[in-house]
Amino acid sequence: MNGQQPETGEDVENVRRLIAFIGIFLLLASQILVFSNPVVDGVVFPGYIWLSIFGVVILILSKVFRPTPFWQKLSARFAFRERVFWILIAALLSVLATWASAVFPTFTRITYIPVTTLWFLSAVSYVYALSKGIFSPQSLMDWIRNHRDEIIIVVVVTLLAAVLRFYKLGAIPRILDGDEGLIGLTAQNTVSGAFANPFALWENFGALYLQAINLSFRFFGTTPFALRLLPAIGGTLAVPSIYLLARQISGRRIALIAAFLVAISQTHIHFSRIVSVAYIQETWLIPLALYFFISGLEKRQSWRAALGGVLLAADFSVYLTAQVIFALALAYMLVAFLFYRTWFAPRFRQMMFFWGGFLITILPEAFYILKNPSNFLNRISQDGVFQSGWLADTMKITGQNAVQILFERVVHAFLSLIYYPAFDFYGSPVPPLGMISGALFLAGLGLALWRVRDPGYLLLNGYFWAATLSVGLFAIPPSADSYRMLMALPAALIMASLGLDQILELLGLGWKNARNAYMFSATAILVSLMIFNLWTYYGDFAGRCRFGGNLVGRFASYLGSYANTIDNELPVYLLSNDQYFYGSHASTDFLSQGRPIINFPGPIDELNPVSGETIIASPDRIPELASWARANPGGQLKYQYDCQTTILLAYQVP
Template identity: 30%
Template sequence: MAAPTAWSPPRWESTLATCSALTGGSISSDRRACMSVLARSPTLHPMSREWTSINPSPFRPTEGWRRLIRGLRLSSCRSGAKNWRWFARRSRVVRWRRFPRPWAAPRSSSSTASRAGNSPGKIMSLPPAGSRPWPALLVALAVLLALLGQYQFTRTPQPLSSALLLFTLAVVCLLAAERLAQPTRGAEALRDPAAGEEGSAADLSRASALPRLGPAVLARKWRWVLTGVALLLGAWVVWALSRKPLPLNKSGPVVPWLLACALLVAAWGERPRTGRVRAWLSCHRDELAVLTLVTLAALGLRLWQLGNGPFTLSGDEGSIGLELRRILEGELRNPFTLGFGPFPTLSFFVEVVPAWIVGLNAWTLRLPNALLSTLAVPALYALGGQLFGRRTALAAALLLASYQVHLHYSRVALHVAADTFFFTATMAVLIYGLRHRTGPWLFVLAGLLAGADQYVYTGSRLLPLLIVAFLGLLVLVAPEWVAGQRTNLLVLALTFLVVAGPILLVAIQHPNDYNARINQVGIIQSGWLAREREIRHQGTLPILLDQFRRALFGFSFYQDRTVSYGSGGPLANAPMAILLYLGLGLSLLRWQQSGFALLSLWFWGGLIGGGALTVNPPTSNRLVAITPAVVLLAAVALSESARLLAVALDVHRPRRWALAVTLVVAVFLALLDARFYFQKYLPSHRFGGGEALIATQLGYDLARLSPAPHLYFFGPPRMWSGFSTLVFLAPEVPRDDVVEPLTTPEALDRLVRLDRDAFFIFLPERAGERALVARRYPSGEMREARSPDDREVIYYWYFVPRSALGG
């Protein structure tokens, strides 16, 4: 009698047995849970997902399951493939059994199933997406409605309500297309490795995760000891600054403050392992190469002809240059006070480094801001990759690299563009630490970035509010994000207080000076709202709604109302505005997803605080801090539309097709903005206003004269010779303003000095007084100075040498 053969379980039962052995459970109790775990891996066979869709069951992982999940989260790295091969060998998996999909379940009648060509063990596939045209038609309809909405802004009078209705319908069509396309095979294939279950908001995958660092440098008790020492040093710095006002020529407790920051980094830092870093770089070299090219392109756009593009040096830039000169000459040494703006002086000490190396001029004045704002591009890629996947992140990086508003403020010395780096980098680091629970070292880095941003610009005060609001929202809707993170969040708060402590002390001691800019432009603080109620004879609500409408539609219709940019049009081109409003609609409908929640808080907080609640919206320099959120919303709409089209058209490789379409459109929009800025905006010389253009041209003319003459300026009441740009470019030239109009040539005898050459400047409004000066000093030379585009005369000058003044 033949010996009985040993029973062997089915292959999927063998896999369950292996999972159960690893977790300490049984096959019967762990079958559904194990398949639920396997279904979460983006690289497993799709049949695992089909099994869980037939047999859904709630699953709460224990510690053993967490270890299994960490082992089964695969990446594109060699180590991930090796781990999967090991798991396959252990579980003797050769081929997965095919389970019917829920929508392809066989009919009850066997004859009907046989006529349809489906047996109980086979899949009844849906018709190809090409024969189901509704998703593609809805996407096309959404684009058409958005184009019509954008067209409404060009009509007179402007029906903003109809445009808003068209954009709302476009968002509804886009969501309907996604709902129809979701069950198709392409929908699964199109999900990014970073995409979550919805395919749009994402959790960061192992493929894009940073390399795990080594063990902690210090034991836990010594970490808290160093943290306590850092807190004591930070408290001592604040106490020393609060005792008595620190003179401007005294550096104060800078060294203890830097030491406190260094102790926090040393306390919670982790020692990197070069082997893991090299493996991570090897796995991501293609991705890093593409990101490097985009970053270098952004850097090139910001450094090309930086010194004379824009040609005008604005009054704010001239004032910042004067602050840097005070530092170089030793007059300003206190980094913990307020300077021009009022900006914290610590930012000036960072900006002065290039001027200290190669000299102070327009190029070195603008260089630090250009470099720092360029770093916002890779930071936005890191943030977008965690929230929405690599495809969306790459599109956002391309859009930000040449977005006209961000590009312009990156090429001038104003501090507003630096906020884009600090905002983006802080949120990217914070979200990565929350998702991956890497330990406190990332939270220390987030606290350092958020604290350092408080020394940059007035808009940086939105960043801590954004962090608190985002964490509060997570506590309400996704408490698992912050569960067990109390130590990390405490380290984040302590680091922020140590870094920002000195400037927070200034805000407490001198609130009027610290909030001077807000008191000047805020509609409530400045009394503008009360005056408008009397002028318009309207209530508060209609005025606030008008302010909100102007701020929101400043990206598509209303023109920028500041000379700091003043492009003559809205803050975005038409295709970018369409994508922005589509992305806004998606974010409002999906606000419970982490990525859209952050973008909603960021965009609406900045739009209301820097737009609707300030005078004369839209004002571009107050909205620069939200430009990363603007381009990321546009990139989300673009990427989602490309994904839905790929699903609807049933292309061969839908993910590659969607990536190609997204990148082509993103590059096209980037080229549109770059072309507009360099070929239309810069030649127009709108930046800074007419007075700044006069001061810049006159400053360069005076700097070329040697020895320096004495300037007699016939400019008041329109302009005065103390304009900061003129003082910055020609610091050695003595100046006198001729306020009263000349009536006789002899009046010059009481004004002109005989120790220097005389340089008379006449603005066009006072050009009639040239004849009196020429009659008194006939040996002089009369010329006119024209604008750089040679369209108009901006001033006249009359040069009289010293030898001809006594005649």
């Protein structure tokens, strides 16, 4: 009896599973080869179909082969263990996704949805390999039950953030800036062509992010609301993401304050309501990746560290900030190895799983970057301190040396949080952090530096200074610092929360000794900050027509919106000049749904319009059109106003 082989073959399941996946791998490879080539009429068997047949045969063999002592012994080896198997699957799926993304552009018969699916499954497989057996429905329910009050509070703060970001999303700001229009037009071109590849890059925007914007158009139409939907979602998600990171570093109390501060931040609210500044997505992706990174290290849980690496790699398909955090992770590992060796040594395994998740997930994007380095370096070539020649030119003009100029750039980037007004892509005379929140931030910055011996605070300091140094040392113009420092805002708000907590502690109003006084004082300060921030954005900014840079940019948006309302297909003329003309801003084409507009720089008397055609005057030529309309009555005359300024006059010829 004991000499009989088991009927089920459960003791060779590891080998059976691997053989089955080899068959699946061959099937997927054959489909990639088939669909990356054109259809040839009259062919009985398409090319590479034999590989599919071979894959099916292997798949069937995995079900019918019987166990032997050899297979039983082989199945017990380390290389066939379940964790190794799923990591192997993750790596091979990533290779398939990379290969498919490389060969699909050779023929446009197929979408990239299968490629994205393979890439996503590779990341899921890697995290699953390290988390299997850890979670269960019962453990999840127990966790929710034990943290019910905390979850409710975070959900309430997140809902507050959502209300502040989604309220009249398409109408505030009332116009689109030129970059918003350009992003909208580019997103619509991701269905086919170069940007159908989810790993392509455009102005350091990931094509995957642009495709998500285009998906929003499919559901909500090509509207300002749909264009701005993803920034609003990202801005809302920043609340729980920052809460998690702050909780891991400083505890629940400081995390709750940080979550509330980001929910009410006037700067964060604004950039959650426009699409032209993708740094807003980094205010939730980066804190979330760093949360899983540091929690994985501190708790010595490999799946957390792996998920942190996966999220960081995925962020490369969203925006360029991931490059900064990649450098931060390398520097953090080096510093921890050199100066925190006792803490770091038992966590080396988790660090390796972090980089494993990063490498598996980044593979398709890395291949694209290697094949298209100019797209990856596009923004730094245009706006880089060194690459653009700005540093050399500034040295000649000012007579200062490079060290002095770069030091001043870093100081300017730092002060753009608490001193310089946020004009670029905003138009607010207030810096991102106001007077009170700025003071709390400075206090928290000092305390965070004091606690740098703690690995969590080492990461927090690294997060803030990596962002600040990258903006100061590598990006121009200085006026753009106010929005580029968005990537440092989560760290700054966590520091501000730490500052508030410790100031109350030093005043004798600490949580442990005077809980009621702490709650009253903290609530009063936070409510005051909320009133200030909401007044700054919705009271002072939203109704003042400051967004868009200047009147030319604002006019382009009004022009596109009005052109979209014209209910005929007859020509539309713009009385243009060197300043106001059709084609100056992409917002016109996006809002008009691509309706052509004819520039007419000459005198209106030289224009011979026919009945039903529309003439639009730019601000400088409104009196000219008004006078002509009085001389040619009977048509429809419409004025549009930008606050107190008459910005557009349109006349439909009778």
